[in-house]
Structures are given as structure tokens and as C-alpha cells.
Amino acid sequence: MRMHIIGAGAIGGTIGALMTVDGHDVTLCDADAAHVEAINRDGLRIEGPVNQLTVRVPAILPDELPSTLDRAIVAVKSHHTRSVADLLAPRLSADGFVLTVQNGLTADILTGALGADRVVSSFVNFGADVMGPGRIMQGNIATFRVGELDGGSITPRVQELADALPYAEATDNVLGYLWGKEAYGAMLWAGAVSDLSIADSLEDPRYRPVMIAIAREVLSQAPVPVESFDGFVPDDLESSLDRLAAFNRRSAKTHSGIYRDLTVRKRKTEIDEMLRDLDGPIFRKVGDLIHDIENGDRVCEVANLDELAMFVARGAAA
DSSP: OEEEEEOOSHHHHHHHHHHHHTTOEEEEEOSOHHHHHHHHHHOEEEESSSOOEEEOOOEEOGGGSOSOEEEEEEOSOGGGHHHHHHHHTTTEEEEEEEEEOOSSSOHHHHHHHHOGGGEEEEEEOOOEEEEETTEEEEOOOOOEEEEETTOSSOOHHHHHHHHHSTTEEEOSOHHHHHHHHHHHHHHHHHHHTSSSOHHHHHHOTTTHHHHHHHHHHHHTTOSSOOOOBTTBOTTOHHHHHHHHHHHHHTSSOOSOHHHHHHHTSOOOOSHHHHHHHOOOHHHHHHHHHHHHHHTTSOOSOHHHHHHHHHHHHHHHHO
């Protein structure tokens, strides 16, 4: 398969490296010039307990993309989706399509720019982090599902993608997986306002009511049946916390990408896009805390999670 991957960060870079190892013709595209230069000079290094390998894969900047693309993977942060859609719109061939491997419910931006029939979606739950230019740490192997946005049968292009992508399987309910990740992701957003690891924030009895309440808030908005994955079971949130904590303890990725954006990379998170998709007082409170941290008015510490726990307790008692 010939594939251009727009966004060579944690997920896009890992997918591109492993597809290249499997013999596919991959080109990485990223706006980080230092990352692109390092990949072209030294290869893309995948580190961690899952893989230790260096892959020679071509990398380009966005303005170096060819004028016509048949297939592309979108792997950028959700707040960059609009700019990528504008980049792809004049380049995507008449029978071409893109696959989004992003967090959140970003497909509507892509379908609006490219057409609903030219966008395939996916749910990605393996963990990875960019450790430096040309270096990615893959923390674990986890669920990866590919499917058409409107559900129904598994189409030939979905099966082709599932066969080509690492760890992927085809599904007829990709939105069900995405809404499950929205609920699980809401727990990660809550935990990221502290400095606790993912596993510790899920497991600590002081914060279990927060995690269950925010997941329920999200699940109540799901328009499709929600799927289970990697220990998350929508109808059994109490036990899901134990399973998810155990799942995360087995990963070399201890903290969420949200936490790393706030404390390591010191860059804007995807919170505004998440607030666009999700409603509810608990998630809005998390959004306020995240905005304060982004603005430098707070730091990631347990006191923020304690404040969130009190907010949830007051709401339950009202």
C-alpha cells in the first residue's frame, strides 16, 4: 500500500514505521522541521518494550506534499484538523480517501472538506510518546479498529486498511469504539490535572467517584452502542477502573499525552475540541482546570484533582 501519513508524531510515526517494516510504501509528513530532518538523517527510531528498531522512511514538510494523493492517514492533534483538511482538499484524487487515527470526534471536519464518502475512521488505543526529534517510545500494544463512519458492512477499503495497519482489525461500529474512548479519555483528562500516573489516578479510591461520574456523563451522550476494549466495559465502570489501571501498569507510557503536553511540551492541548464535542458540568470543570494550567495559573498537582472530587461530591449531594 502507498500511504502518506500527515503527522509523524507518537501515533502517526509508530504506524508509519511499522507499515514500512511490513513492506508498504510510506511517506511521513510533519510540520516539525527538526523531527523531519532527524528522520531523514538518522531514520525513525522506535524505542520501548514493544520494539527497538530504526526504520528508514522518507519524511517531508507539508509544503512538500505531492499535488495528488490517493490515500492518506491524518494523525495530527485535533486542533490542527482544519489546516490538514485544507491541505488535503485540493490534493486528494477523485477516488482517493483518508483515514483519521486521531483522538476525539474530528471526522466531521474532514468530511466537510473532503466529502463523507472519502473519510474512513479508526479507534487507536496503543500508547506512544515522542521523546525527541526522530525518536518515538511505543509503550504497549492495544486495540486498533478501522471502520466506515456510517457503520454497516465492512467495506473492501476498510478490510484493506485493517490488513495493512499494525495491530488493526475491521469493525462495523467504529463510532461505538470512539465513544468508548471519549468516556475513557474523559477519565484521562481528569487525571491529567494532577501529577499522578494514569494507573494511580484510576485506582486511587479518593478519585474513583470522579472517574465513574465523568465517564457516565460522556456515555449518556453517545448516539450509538458503545463498545468495550482493553478493560473498559461501558456497563461495568466500577470494575473497569481496576482493569484499566492494570492495563496501564503494563505500559511503559505512564502518563497521558495530555499531561505531557501540559508539563513537558508546554503546548496547547486538545481541550477546546473536546469541549466542542462533549457537554456536561463535570467535563466543563475539567476544561476550566486545564485552561488554568495552560495559562500558567495552576500546575498539574493532586490539589486540582481534590478540587474536582469535591465538585463531583457536591453535585451528587445536590
